[in-house]
Amino acid sequence: MKKYAAYLAGEWVDASGGCNAIIDPASGEAVSAVPALTPRHVDAAVRAAQQALARSGWASDARLRADVMLQWAERIEKNVGALARRLTLENGKLLGEAKFEIGNQVNVIRFNAGLARALSGHSHSLGAKVMGVVAREPMGVVAVISPWNWPISLLVRDLAPALAAGNAVLSKPASQTAGVSVEILRLLVECDGLPEGVVGMLTGSGGSVGQAIVEHPGIDMIAFTGDGATGKGIARDAASTVKKVALELGGKSPFVLCADADMDKAVSTLVRFIFLTTCGQICTAPSRLLVESSVKKAVCERLARAIEGIKVGPGLDPASQMGAITTRDQYEKILGFIELGKKEAALVAGGGAVADVDHDKCNFIAPAIFTDMDPRSPLVQEEIFGPVLTVQSFASDEEAVHLANDTPFGLAAGVFTQNLDRAWFLSRGIKAGTVWINNYNRFYAETEVGGYKESGVGRMAGFDGLHEFTQTKHINFDST
Numbered sequence: 001m002k003k004y005a006a007y008l009a010g011e012w013v014d015a016s017g018g019c020n021a022i023i024d025p026a027s028g029e030a031v032s033a034v035p036a037l038t039p040r041h042v043d044a045a046v047r048a049a050q051q052a053l054a055r056s057g058w059a060s061d062a063r064l065r066a067d068v069m070l071q072w073a074e075r076i077e078k079n080v081g082a083l084a085r086r087l088t089l090e091n092g093k094l095l096g097e098a099k100f101e102i103g104n105q106v107n108v109i110r111f112n113a114g115l116a117r118a119l120s121g122h123s124h125s126l127g128a129k130v131m132g133v134v135a136r137e138p139m140g141v142v143a144v145i146s147p148w149n150w151p152i153s154l155l156v157r158d159l160a161p162a163l164a165a166g167n168a169v170l171s172k173p174a175s176q177t178a179g180v181s182v183e184i185l186r187l188l189v190e191c192d193g194l195p196e197g198v199v200g201m202l203t204g205s206g207g208s209v210g211q212a213i214v215e216h217p218g219i220d221m222i223a224f225t226g227d228g229a230t231g232k233g234i235a236r237d238a239a240s241t242v243k244k245v246a247l248e249l250g251g252k253s254p255f256v257l258c259a260d261a262d263m264d265k266a267v268s269t270l271v272r273f274i275f276l277t278t279c280g281q282i283c284t285a286p287s288r289l290l291v292e293s294s295v296k297k298a299v300c301e302r303l304a305r306a307i308e309g310i311k312v313g314p315g316l317d318p319a320s321q322m323g324a325i326t327t328r329d330q331y332e333k334i335l336g337f338i339e340l341g342k343k344e345a346a347l348v349a350g351g352g353a354v355a356d357v358d359h360d361k362c363n364f365i366a367p368a369i370f371t372d373m374d375p376r377s378p379l380v381q382e383e384i385f386g387p388v389l390t391v392q393s394f395a396s397d398e399e400a401v402h403l404a405n406d407t408p409f410g411l412a413a414g415v416f417t418q419n420l421d422r423a424w425f426l427s428r429g430i431k432a433g434t435v436w437i438n439n440y441n442r443f444y445a446e447t448e449v450g451g452y453k454e455s456g457v458g459r460m461a462g463f464d465g466l467h468e469f470t471q472t473k474h475i476n477f478d479s480t
């Protein structure tokens with residue numbers, strides 16, 4: 001078991017005051033331990049962050065910020081293999097996916113390092129002797145609270161633009177993946193030129209450390225990614241100190257499959273992102289297949305063949321095609337939905353137990369596909385966050401849009417068709433922050449992400465992601 005320290009106010013804090021163990025979901029063994037910090041540590045970290053902003057040139061020196069971030073990217077690039085292994089041990093995902101997740105952050109950080117130097121406001125001539133300058137300034141002290149499913153992507157997605165914009169940032173990683181998160185942060189805080197106190201890593205539980213962050217009057221903004229219920233509570237509690245809150249929450253994303261689509265590509269893409277990738281524990285997972293009625297039977301047969309024999313096993317085993325469900329709570333929740341599906345819907349394929357594993361210790365679940373459920377069923381309306389797909393059919397594009405929008409969520413959607421008019425109609429009609437046409441789950445540092453409806457408020461990534469971590473100030477020069 002590897003022991004980690006937390007980092008705050010320029011110092012490493014060990015676990016002598018208590019620690020949280022992290023359990024490998026593929027073996028049931030403890031693999032990491034991180035300090036269980038307390039609200040007292042949050043307060044110390046906030047004070048240090050405020051002092052760092054007041055006393056260092058971090059907020060005003062974009063070149064310094066870019067330089068530090070480029071060092072950070074290079075250090076991650078040199079350590080992808082070891083970081084990916086730790087990510088797999090804590091999260092349960094396949095090692096190849098973990099390598100992709102870690103490696104991709106190099107690109108995201110470099111993009112944001114460039115943006116740091118391109119951040120600009122605007123000016124207006126408001127009369128013969130009057131000029132208005134609208135400057136973009138950092139928010140101040142920002143807290144990034146992140147989940148365990150893509151823990152490094154979602155940490156860096158928010159941390160990199162927050163730093164680029166000149167903020168001090170306190171990170172509260174998900175407890176389940178806190179060890180690998182600390183390793184990523186260590187590579188940052190050891191970079192030359194980073195002022196002490198600008199970055200803090202606050203390990204500990206959401207109910208204690210997370211709640212203290214939300215309530216602390218010295219924190220100016222919270223960028224939260226996680227479950228909708230947690231997000232709603234954060235928005236409510238942050239209101240008492242009128243903090244800015246950006247929320248990236250859950251989804252129940254539709255995958256609209258038209259009869260004219262490239263079926264091979266559509267089915268393999270769907271299987272990849274609802275089952276194989278992180279076992280469907282992705283906020284944008286295409287968990288609802290909406291298929292044109294005329295091809296429903298044929299598509300269900302293809303899907304059944306595609307999931308037959310998928311090998312579920314440890315992420316470090318090169319033979320595994322699907323890894324483990326990350327937490328025991330999530331494992332039990334998914335099994336509950338599969339039981340519900342067997343009672344309330346028709347099983348298309350899958351839904352069986354994974355053979356030859358110790359189910360008391362290891363969180364392995366095989367894919368399950370259901371159809372013929374009530375559209376109001378929790379199977380269709382609630383985020384399952386696991387390898388469970390529901391299949392509904394539509395007879396017209398209007399009906400497809402209606403079904404796509406018929407949940408409280410609006411995070412993402414996929415549309416598969418060769419017909420440009422249909423692609424246009426469907427993508428404009430679906431209420432979601434991202435719509436992929438003839439592909440799925442493609443993320444770029446340059447393009448924004450975020451939710452409609454209960455999937456969130458605010459935008460991350462791209463230029464809007466940078467601007468999210470700023471506030472504007474109008475300075476008016478009047479020499480009349």
Ligand code: NAP
Pocket residue numbers: 145146147148149150154172173174175176204205206207209210211214225226227228230231233234248249250251282283284383385411451455456
């Ligand atoms: P979660 O339970 O809401 O936890 C997310 C983070 O919030 C963790 O760091 C957690 O700490 C912390 N937390 C818990 N209670 C808190 C509180 N009262 N105050 C402050 N922080 C608190 O979510 P999860 O189970 O880790 O992640 C799965 C969810 O995230 C799914 O709903 C998924 O759709 C969503 N998600 C959304 C996106 C997106 O971009 N829209 C991306 C990925 C995931 P602990 O770990 O210590 O509990």
